[in-house]
Amino acid sequence: MTSAADLAGLAALLADETRAGICLALLDGRAWTASELAAYAGVAPSTATGHLHRLVEGGLLVQRRQGRHRYVQLADPSVAQLLEDLSARFEPPPDRTGGLRAATASAALRRGRTCYDHLAGRLGVAVTEAMIGRGLLDNGGGFALTPAGRSWLIDLLGWDPAWPRSGRRPLVRGCLDWTERREHLGGLVGAKLCERFLGHGWVVRIGSGRAVRLTAAGQAALRDQLGITLDGEGV
Amino acid sequence: MTSAADLAGLAALLADETRAGICLALLDGRAWTASELAAYAGVAPSTATGHLHRLVEGGLLVQRRQGRHRYVQLADPSVAQLLEDLSARFEPPPDRTGGLRAATASAALRRGRTCYDHLAGRLGVAVTEAMIGRGLLDNGGGFALTPAGRSWLIDLLGWDPAWPRSGRRPLVRGCLDWTERREHLGGLVGAKLCERFLGHGWVVRIGSGRAVRLTAAGQAALRDQLGITLDGEGV
DNA sequence: ACGATCCTTCGGTGAGCACCGAACTGTCGT
DNA sequence: ACGACAGTTCGGTGCTCACCGAAGGATCGT
Structure with missing residues (x-):
């Protein structure tokens, strides 16, 4: 009680x-x-x-x-779940076919979303895990970037993570994903990656929320760059 | 946003x-x-x-x-869901086997639970519907007790609903069930029934929350008294 | 050792609000 | 029509609490 x-x-x-x-x-x-x-x-x-x-x-x-x-x-x-439940009361009415729409919306969020300014959900975790061993070091509770990772980023983004940075935001940072219960990549590199994914149309936002969808171009890019295959889909 | x-x-x-x-x-x-x-x-x-x-x-x-x-x-x-989500933070930790446990916990709630002081969920709705025509009158938006229902209660509970009552709480009252989207039986009779179900071990509480489980004895009692069959189970 | 930075503790101030009782409006029973 | 009752509106009171600035650790860089 x-x-x-x-x-x-x-x-x-x-x-x-x-x-x-x-x-x-x-x-x-x-x-x-x-x-x-x-x-x-x-x-x-x-x-x-x-x-x-x-x-x-x-x-x-x-x-x-x-x-x-x-x-x-x-x-x-x-706690995150609770906050999202509370916030959900203000989002535009999920409407139309009610329950189903709500269910697919939450499924879409599990599939892929932005978390602050980087990628999360199954998509974010998959990208992060593919990067481990390709230049991202997972030293238990924290990430670090190897020289190989640095050149991979330069190739992919045309951006050198070793450049002098203004803010004090860390380059790479683990960010707990509460749908996947694994860590995904945050920090400056996570943000740059997300920016590039969106900029190249590899992922597009679904509606106005935080959910994103992997496009066909994105699937090809992930296969070429990271050797992983994900289906975009759904709604 | x-x-x-x-x-x-x-x-x-x-x-x-x-x-x-x-x-x-x-x-x-x-x-x-x-x-x-x-x-x-x-x-x-x-x-x-x-x-x-x-x-x-x-x-x-x-x-x-x-x-x-x-x-x-x-x-x-x-809104009810929201209140229950918030309240859930105070119940002793559901713990053990995390995510799965959470899913089965919510399934258990759908199956049977107490609502205030009476039975709700599939169990509560099934009992209520079985009582309709056996002494409970459903006159659209409200319930009433027939003389037959009164003697059924006396037999089952050893308690006469016609006894003078102290409070002003109604004998029977419909209570909207938000998992079943049907009405179940509340009011004084609903509370007495629930009390007896628990007292006889026909249902037992799962943990310390509001979820309840139908026991084998309860299944037998429901078959004998109301002619309905429900499986207890889970967890 | 030095200052800079991050954080904390401690009054003091002001606004918001939960509460009540008293007076008022509307509805019901007789 | 009458009183009884459910609910409302309206001041007034007192407490809680969000906020700041100033002063005091604690830790870092040099």
Whole structure:
């Protein structure tokens, strides 16, 4: 028997626009630092500290301290699921053939989607895993780029990851995928890859959401570049 | 793209303990009057009025005016789903074998569960439908008990529904089942039946949530008493 | 050792809001 | 027509809480 106080307490965590914004930002699966989130939400660092404490206390977020940084992240794929369920009430009505459409929409999301600015879902995970051994090193809990990976990226993107970078965003970063329960590739390289995939029409967005579909050109490119075969399909 | 303000606004509706309690009460699918809810939540009628306005405005509840009464009800099965998703975070962890377990858990809920204090799901609907024509009258949108139904209950429960009752809770009441999209039996009789089913071990709770499972004894009882056959199973 | 950076703790301020009682409107029963 | 009852509107009160700036760790780079 769940008490009303429990439910109210959980809801109160999301009832503030700043905290809600923080949670939505974290929906990308990345771990953000406290000040990144403060800047993103447009509040003072001291204010963000308080919010993060409440969210961690409430079990929605987990934190990891690393030197003088405090990284926070959604606690659990179920939290992401919850946030997406809540957000789903605002998306344009799924309408038309109701249940079926909803089911195929969620299937499409599992198949492929953007996560923040990189690829996720089965597509994102497949690309990531194909890159492992082709230039991406998976050293348990983190990714790294080998020289071979660097030249592969230069060939594919015409972009050298070793170029001096402005921001401090890491080149490669693991990002937990909550439909696949595996990591996919985030970070600057993940974003560049996604940009190129979209730019070349290898994947196209389905509607206005985050779901993407692999095109025929994309299938060919994946076969040539990474030696993997995926069917685009569906809807 | 869902804005943080939307999410915060939705969450704020549930972030108050009184409103949360009202929504949980309405999880039984019944339509309550404003003063019933005020009494239930322990606040003044004027306070309840305000809360109900906000909840209706926010789309979580719908209202129906009938004479001097104002009946409110969850707007939609998806609202009930949302409330259950949120509440699920407080039930002891379903754990073990993760994803599969989650799928079977939701299947178990569809199969049989308690709804407030009576039976719901396929089990609840099957029992209700078997009782129709055996003493339960379905006069479109409401149930009523015939004399035959009364003696059936006396035989089965050793409890006479015609006894003077303390509260004002109706004897029988239809309760919309959002997995079956049919009505099942609520009210005092529904509660007594559920109590007896549990007390006799005809159904047992699965874990500590609301899901229940029909036992072998329960299958026999349903066959003898109502002439229906259901398989218990799963998990 | 030094300053820069990240984060935290601590008052203080202001707005929002949950609550009530009292007065009012509408509906029902007799 | 009358009182009883369901619900509403309207001030007024008090608490919670989001926010900031200033000051104080803690850690990093040099």
